[in-house]
Amino acid sequence: MRLLGLGAGCVAVGGVLYQQHAAWPWWALLAFDGYVWPFIAYLVARHSRNPIQVERRSLVADSMAGGMWIAVMQLNLLPTVLLAVMLSADKVGVGGWRFLARTATGQLIAFCVTWTLLGFPFRPETSTLTILFSIPFMVLYPMGLSTVAYALGRKVVRQNRELERLSRLDALTGLPNRRQLEEAASTEFSRARRTQRGAALLVLDIDHFKQINDGFGHPIGDLVLKQLAAALQASVRRIDTPGRFGGDEFGVVLTEATLAEAADIAQRIRENILRAAVRFTVSIGVAELDPDIESVGEWVRRADQALYIAKREGRNRVAHSRPADAPVTSATEASVG
Numbered sequence: 001m002r003l004l005g006l007g008a009g010c011v012a013v014g015g016v017l018y019q020q021h022a023a024w025p026w027w028a029l030l031a032f033d034g035y036v037w038p039f040i041a042y043l044v045a046r047h048s049r050n051p052i053q054v055e056r057r058s059l060v061a062d063s064m065a066g067g068m069w070i071a072v073m074q075l076n077l078l079p080t081v082l083l084a085v086m087l088s089a090d091k092v093g094v095g096g097w098r099f100l101a102r103t104a105t106g107q108l109i110a111f112c113v114t115w116t117l118l119g120f121p122f123r124p125e126t127s128t129l130t131i132l133f134s135i136p137f138m139v140l141y142p143m144g145l146s147t148v149a150y151a152l153g154r155k156v157v158r159q160n161r162e163l164e165r166l167s168r169l170d171a172l173t174g175l176p177n178r179r180q181l182e183e184a185a186s187t188e189f190s191r192a193r194r195t196q197r198g199a200a201l202l203v204l205d206i207d208h209f210k211q212i213n214d215g216f217g218h219p220i221g222d223l224v225l226k227q228l229a230a231a232l233q234a235s236v237r238r239i240d241t242p243g244r245f246g247g248d249e250f251g252v253v254l255t256e257a258t259l260a261e262a263a264d265i266a267q268r269i270r271e272n273i274l275r276a277a278v279r280f281t282v283s284i285g286v287a288e289l290d291p292d293i294e295s296v297g298e299w300v301r302r303a304d305q306a307l308y309i310a311k312r313e314g315r316n317r318v319a320h321s322r323p324a325d326a327p328v329t330s331a332t333e334a335s336v337g
């Protein structure tokens with residue numbers, strides 16, 4: 001962007017220098033500013049430990065050079081306004097109005113010093129030739145700035161989407177986290193109520209997980225959590241949502257599932273866990289979405305109560321919740337493994 005801005009800007013300044021029959025040192029300085037300085041600034045920033053700070057300093061230098069050229073052009077109206085506006089627009093884009101205040105101050109100082117040294121020359125008339133020489137700057141730089149702004153905007157949108165996706169995943173297992181699991185349960189609750197088709201919720205907890213952690217160490221505990229996540233993914237259907245509530249507690253939202261289907265899936269989970277490299281077992285609470293359940297919270301509570309029954313009755317089993325007249329009844333499966 002610097003090469004485009006300064007390069008095109010120097011064409012505009014060159015138009016004025018040409019009409020002033022400027023001496024060669026001015027031309028050399030202009031060529032340096034427009035076509036050599038952008039590469040130096042780029043290389044210095046690239047090899048610096050703090051490229052952002054270096055780049056900000058370079059932007060101040062750009063503005064100061066702009067102030068100097070405005071004085072050299074004897075305030076020729078069109079290129080003066082163009083330089084002042086373009087060198088302000090990109091600063092606001094980079095660092096806001098505060099940064100503009102800093103660069104504009106540098107620009108003003110450079111202008112005042114140069115203008116004083118040159119004896120306050122003032123020839124604001126802009127010839128047709130100067131207008132022609134200013135056209136590349138008027139067209140190319142704003143187009144370049146808008147292209148960069150658009151690309152940055154797209155990047156921010158992409159990064160926000162990625163952050164949003166990551167904020168819904170559990171970092172260790174890659175499964176949906178509590179937030180997404182609860183949202184899935186909520187969506188399924190509404191869908192099942194609307195369509196009158198069934199749904200079920202599984203809540204799983206690893207048995208004596210604390211002992212696994214204490215006995216084999218946290219990394220093995222983490223491995224067990226990942227193996228459980230893999231077993232869940234291998235056991236459920238594509239329409240179901242497995243996730244991690246937190247700690248060693250997981251859940252699965254089962255779409256359009258009867259109690260029998262939910263029990264089958266729970267059984268499959270336990271069988272898949274047996275294939276894991278590290279031996280462990282889980283207790284599972286199953287809650288079908290009965291007509292008397294009035295909220296998602298109540299649905300989750302029912303599954304939790306069933307899980308509690310499974311734990312109480314010896315762990316390594318599945319327990320089902322029952323409708324309101326018999327709140328929770330154990331309906332345990334025979335132990336596997």
Ligand SMILES: Nc1nc2c(ncn2[C@@H]2O[C@H](COP(=O)(O)OP(=O)(O)OP(=O)(O)O)[C@@H](O)[C@H]2O)c(=O)[nH]1
Nearest residue numbers: 205206207208209210211213218219221222247248
């Ligand atoms: N390795 C590992 N451990 C965790 C993580 N999150 C929670 N824990 C541990 O998980 C254990 C949870 O234990 P509890 O659920 O209280 O009890 P438990 O030993 O599983 O016993 P029961 O559930 O009654 O069978 C605690 O020791 C936590 O420190 C994790 O991300 N990684």
